[in-house]
Amino acid sequence: MSTKTVTKEKKDKVSPEQREHYHHLLHQMILIRRYEEKAAELYQASKIRGFLHLYIGEEAIATGVMQALTPEDSVVATYREHGHALARGVSADVIMAEMYGKVTGCARGRGGSMHLFDKEHRFFGGNAIVCSHLPLAVGIALADKMQNKPNVTVCFLGEGAVAEGEFHESLNLGALWQTPTLFVVENNLYCMGTALRYHSSNPNLTEKAASYNVKAVQIDGNDVLAVEQAAHEACDYLRSGKGPYFIEAITYRFRPHSMFDAELYREKAEVEEHKKRDPIILFTNYLKENNLIEDGEIQAIEADVAAVVQHSVDFAENSPWEEVEDLTRFVYTERSLS
Amino acid sequence: MTLPSQNVIAEPQQLVKMTYREGMRQAIREAMLRDERCFLMGADVGRYGGCFAVSKGLFDEFGPEKIRDMPLSESAIAGIGIGASMNGMRPIVEIMTVNFSLLALDQILNTAGTLLHMSGGLFNVPVVIRMATGSGRQLGAQHAHSLEGWYAHIPGIKVLAPGTVEDMRGMLWPALEDPDPVLIFEQQVMYNMTEMVSATPVPVDIDHAKVRRPGKDVTLITYGSCLPKSMTAAETLAQEEIDTEVIDLRTLRPLDNDTIFASVAKTHRVLIVEEGWRSGSLAAEISARIMENLFYELDRPVDRLCASEVPMPYSKHMEEAAVPQPETIAAAVRKLVL
Ligand SMILES: Cc1ncc(C[n+]2csc(CCOP(=O)(O)OP(=O)(O)O)c2C)c(N)n1
Numbered sequence: 001m002s003t004k005t006v007t008k009e010k011k012d013k014v015s016p017e018q019r020e021h022y023h024h025l026l027h028q029m030i031l032i033r034r035y036e037e038k039a040a041e042l043y044q045a046s047k048i049r050g051f052l053h054l055y056i057g058e059e060a061i062a063t064g065v066m067q068a069l070t071p072e073d074s075v076v077a078t079y080r081e082h083g084h085a086l087a088r089g090v091s092a093d094v095i096m097a098e099m100y101g102k103v104t105g106c107a108r109g110r111g112g113s114m115h116l117f118d119k120e121h122r123f124f125g126g127n128a129i130v131c132s133h134l135p136l137a138v139g140i141a142l143a144d145k146m147q148n149k150p151n152v153t154v155c156f157l158g159e160g161a162v163a164e165g166e167f168h169e170s171l172n173l174g175a176l177w178q179t180p181t182l183f184v185v186e187n188n189l190y191c192m193g194t195a196l197r198y199h200s201s202n203p204n205l206t207e208k209a210a211s212y213n214v215k216a217v218q219i220d221g222n223d224v225l226a227v228e229q230a231a232h233e234a235c236d237y238l239r240s241g242k243g244p245y246f247i248e249a250i251t252y253r254f255r256p257h258s259m260f261d262a263e264l265y266r267e268k269a270e271v272e273e274h275k276k277r278d279p280i281i282l283f284t285n286y287l288k289e290n291n292l293i294e295d296g297e298i299q300a301i302e303a304d305v306a307a308v309v310q311h312s313v314d315f316a317e318n319s320p321w322e323e324v325e326d327l328t329r330f331v332y333t334e335r336s337l338s
Numbered sequence: 339m340t341l342p343s344q345n346v347i348a349e350p351q352q353l354v355k356m357t358y359r360e361g362m363r364q365a366i367r368e369a370m371l372r373d374e375r376c377f378l379m380g381a382d383v384g385r386y387g388g389c390f391a392v393s394k395g396l397f398d399e400f401g402p403e404k405i406r407d408m409p410l411s412e413s414a415i416a417g418i419g420i421g422a423s424m425n426g427m428r429p430i431v432e433i434m435t436v437n438f439s440l441l442a443l444d445q446i447l448n449t450a451g452t453l454l455h456m457s458g459g460l461f462n463v464p465v466v467i468r469m470a471t472g473s474g475r476q477l478g479a480q481h482a483h484s485l486e487g488w489y490a491h492i493p494g495i496k497v498l499a500p501g502t503v504e505d506m507r508g509m510l511w512p513a514l515e516d517p518d519p520v521l522i523f524e525q526q527v528m529y530n531m532t533e534m535v536s537a538t539p540v541p542v543d544i545d546h547a548k549v550r551r552p553g554k555d556v557t558l559i560t561y562g563s564c565l566p567k568s569m570t571a572a573e574t575l576a577q578e579e580i581d582t583e584v585i586d587l588r589t590l591r592p593l594d595n596d597t598i599f600a601s602v603a604k605t606h607r608v609l610i611v612e613e614g615w616r617s618g619s620l621a622a623e624i625s626a627r628i629m630e631n632l633f634y635e636l637d638r639p640v641d642r643l644c645a646s647e648v649p650m651p652y653s654k655h656m657e658e659a660a661v662p663q664p665e666t667i668a669a670a671v672r673k674l675v676l
Contacts, residue, residue, distance in 0.1 A: 050476035050652055101476070101653030112478045112652030128480040129438065130410050163409030164441070191410060193386025199409035264394075265385040324659045331648050 003218050003250055006225035007286040014292060022292055023301065025067070025224050029059040029280050031305045032083040035092060038309050039082065039099060039113075043259055047316075048099045050112045051128075055083035057222075057254035060279035061186050062087040064227025065154060065247075068235040072122070074144075074153040076137040079114035079128040080186075084156060090118045096312035102319035109322055110330075131157065131164035134183070138170045141179035141244075152238040154182045159248075160191025162208060163199055171212040171244065178243035182234050183209070185246070186221060188253040193265035209246035221249025222279040225286075252277070351536040358500075359529040361507035362392050362468070366430060368539060369514055370400055373428055376514065379406040380415055380432030389434045390470055390529050416442035416467060420450050420519070423465035428514050433469040436485045436523065442467075450519040451494035462517045466510065471499075472563050472613055473661055474527030479649035482657070484562075484613040486523040487620035490590040496520040497590040498544055501565035503533035505588060508542030516544075523590075525563040547594040549601065553583035556671050557601040559624060560611040561587040564662055568611055571667035580675055590620060595627060602628055606637040607674045613661050616644035643670045 014022075036056050042048045055062070058080075066087040069075070077084045085095055090106060098105025099113045107117050107126075115126035124140065127133035137155030144151040161167055162185070174181045185205055189195060196203045206216035215237060219230045227249060234245040252274040256263050287293040356364075369376045377400075378393060384407040387394035397405045408415050412433055419431035433439045439446070450463045473482040490497045496518060500506040506524065513520040550565065551572050560568045565586050572582040583601050587593065602608055608628060610621040621642040628640050646660045 049654065050478060051481070101656075109653040110479070110651040110656065112476065114480070115478055115652070128478070129441075160410050163411045165411070165413060192382045192389065194382055194407050194409070195385075198385070198407050262387065262391075264387050321653065321655055324655060327646055327651065327656055327659055328648055 003220045004226050004230065005220040005223045006229060007223050007282055011290040011292065014290070019292055022287055023297065025063055025228070026280070026283055026287065026293070026298075027301050027305065028063040028087050029224065029283065030301055031092070031308060032059045032063070032086050033280060034302075034305050034309050035086060035312070036082055038313065040255070040259075042099070042313070048113065049101070050114070051079065051258045051260070052099075052113045053080040053258050054253075054255040055080050057274070057278065058186055058188060058251045059083055060224035060227050060283070061184065061221045061249045061251060062156070064224045065184055065231040067228045068231035069154065070151070072149065072151045074122045074124060074137075074140050074151065076124045076133045076140065076153065076155045077126060078130070078133070078156060078158060079126065080158070081116055081126050081156070082113070085116045085118065085123055088118075088121045088123050090116065090121050090123055092308050092312040093315040094118075096316040097319050100316040100319070101321070102316055103322035104315070104319040131161035131166045133157070134161070134166050134170035137181050137183075138174045138179050141174070141181040142177060145177075145179055150239050152180045152182055152235055154184060156184050156186060158191060159185055159187040159189070159196055159205060160194075160199070162205055168212070171209060171214050171246075174244040175213045178241065180238040180241070181244040182231075182238055183214075183244065183246045185248045186251055187248055188251050190253065190257070190265065192257045193261070195265070205248045206246065214244045214246045215242070216246035216248065218248040218250065221251035222277050222282060224279060224283050254278075351538065353534045354537045355532050356503050356507070356535050357529065358503050358506050358525070358531045358533075359390065359392055361503045361535070362510065362524065363394070363396070365507050365510035365539065366393065367396060367399070369430065369510055370396075370404060372511075373514070375426065375428040376430060377404045377406060377427065378430045378432060379408055379419055381408050381410050381434060383407060383432050388432070390526060392529075393432070412438050412441035413445055416445040417449060419465050419467065420445060420463055423463055424453075424461055429465055430510070430514070431465060431467040433467060435481060435526065436469050436471040437481055437483055439469050440485075446489070446495065446519070446521070447492050451492045454518065455494060463519045464514070464517050466513045466520050466522065468522040468524060470526040471523045472525045472527055473650050473657055474563065476652055476654055476657055477650075478652040482650040484645065486521075486562075486590055487612065487614040489521055490620055492591070494518065495591065496544070497523065499523045499561045499588065499590055501525070501562050501586050501588065503531065504535045504540065505542050507535060508540050509544055511539070512541060512544045523562065527563050528566070531566070542588075544589055545594070547588055547597040548586045549583060549597065550586045551582065551584040553581040553605070555581045555605055556607045556609060556674055557583050557585060557598075557605045558609050558611060558667070558671065559585045559587065559598060561590065562613065564611045564613055564667075567662060567664045568667055570664040571671065574664065574668050575671055578672075580671060582671060593624065593627070595631070598624065598628070599632055602632050603635050606635055608636070608640045609643060609667070609670050609674055610640065611643045611662050611667055613645050615647050616642060617647060619644050638674055641670055641674055643667060
């Protein structure tokens with residue numbers, strides 16, 4: 001199977017709107033990158049604790065996929081979800097405050113890095129039991145379908161999740177009931193320290209999906225335009241009621257699995273090799289080669305991003321902690337006593 | 339965090355400083371060298387070195403057949419371990435944490451726990467399943483629960499909870515020799531805890547609780563990560579002339595009634611401390627047994643200090659407030675002797 005790449009093609013004519021859109025894509029990816037670089041720094045400084053899983057190297061996937069969504073669509077993500085939350089439009093401030101554990105965080109500091117939630121953006125977490133969110137995504141999509149809503153539900157997962165029973169249960173039922181679920185596998189080649197070839201008898205994930213009658217494609221996950229195009233095709237298909245869709249986006253995680261990973265399972269040289277296909281560099285080069293961006297515009301993006309990141313840190317720093325008396329709130333729904 | 343341990347041997351043994359993590363690593367290594375039927379299986383036990391680095395180095399020493407990396411398939415990990423144990427092997431099954439073991443609960447309860455009885459005594463299941471448990475690292479509500487009390491509810495399995503380095507080191511071998519399924523719960527917050535232990539392993543009596551600190555005023559019953567906290571509390575109380583007897587349960591199923599009852603008959607006051615949720619907890623079971631058997635020995639109602647009945651919050655101050663701490667333990671003891 002060939003992996004679809006778009007950024008090799010030459011662009012002749014590009015409208016100003018299109019040009020602006022490209023800049024938006026680059027802005028999103030750079031925002032995610034710089035935001036997470038900051039998060040790693042803050043982790044070293046013990047401002048952020050618990051598990052922190054960085055998305056660095058994989059930014060093109062969340063960025064590309066979100067372009068095809070409407071505000072009514074739903075997103076369900078894993079614990080490696082800062083990028084997805086940002087690309088979905090969740091404010092950088094409340095994500096940072098959440099990672100600090102402050103009450104102003106998007107989950108009042110109760111969730112942390114792995115459990116970002118935002119109702120307004122229909123962002124259903126931040127799920128840290130691998131694969132537990134696939135049935136959830138099929139259920140959310142089923143509800144849309146039963147209510148005749150034209151929405152899709154996007155479910156991001158790692159290739160490690162494919163080994164869990166719930167992967168197979170969810171694809172089967174999604175296909176059987178034709179739910180509008182878009183499964184996006186972010187195949188970064190490693191499930192923690194176990195490479196796909198050591199945990200899957202058939203490393204071809206699209207074949208697995210296809211065996212459940214789910215339409216499946218493999219794409220270059222480091223090519224933001226290829227991702228965007230695939231997501232649009234997928235959403236058109238899903239909104240026409242034909243059932244679930246499966247995108248396998250091939251990518252690579254540049255950083256350790258989490259902050260507790262000595263990376264014994266891969267060579268430094270391998271990581272460096274993959275960094276040559278950094279999605280931000282690939283896209284920046286493409287834009288430059290096609291005269292779609294100027295250096296000054298890139299600098300402006302960086303400056304804007306730096307301000308957003310700094311603002312989020314200031315916001316988190318200056319936010320209060322939740323009162324300990326509130327510990328037992330939200331175990332059950334609070335009802336007014338009127 | 340160091341814990342004074344009483345059962346450091348009297349013989350002229352050489353003592354070495356060892357971490358809780360290293361204790362299990364050496365136990366696994368010794369078991370593999372001693373019995374060729376032993377092998378370690380689980381996700382990331384090999385190339386990654388174990389999600390808590392317990393098996394680090396063993397892959398290089400024993401190779402991929404004996405240190406078997408497995409996919410994220412908790413149900414299959416447990417089920418295959420059970421099958422192998424029924425047919426002549428002695429697998430040491432690692433499930434990363436108790437939180438993920440719920441995906442394997444069906445195999446542990448419905449297969450391992452039932453087979454001997456259901457087969458009229460024909461089939462033994464001599465499997466050992468290890469997993470990490472507990473809070474203290476700001477890992478949030480899907481990575482920090484203490485569910486070993488649930489497992490202690492299941493007839494047919496044995497449940498061990500090492501609270502010292504020596505027990506961590508010495509419990510695996512008797513567990514492997516046991517003809518029935520044994521679960522070992524390792525405290526994730528204690529992996530770096532050090533203790534002086536004998537250079538050669540000492541077998542641990544997994545059938546009995548252990549008095550870690552003799553005392554005459556109050557009986558404090560606990561296990562796991564609440565053991566060091568309870569020992570700290572007992573030291574504080576000693577300065578106030580409150581003499582606390584600390585019992586380390588070590589084995590949560592079957593419970594050692596005799597050791598508990600002997601202590602209660604001596605002190606007449608009891609506090610049970612654990613990190614599980616209070617309702618339906620192991621502490622509730624112990625309390626009931628004391629009431630049923632020693633009602634007239636009690637000077638005060640049995641008291642329990644358990645986790646708040648909330649999913650574990652991420653932020654540090656809330657996580658700390660959710661589980662027993664040396665200060666809250668000491669305060670609870672004071673109330674019993676007032
Ligand atoms: C059911 C379950 N088992 C194990 C884990 C521990 N764990 C967390 S992330 C992870 C690796 C998952 O890899 P993959 O799905 O490829 O996603 P990636 O982290 O590479 O994005 C593991 C094993 C978990 N959270 N849940």
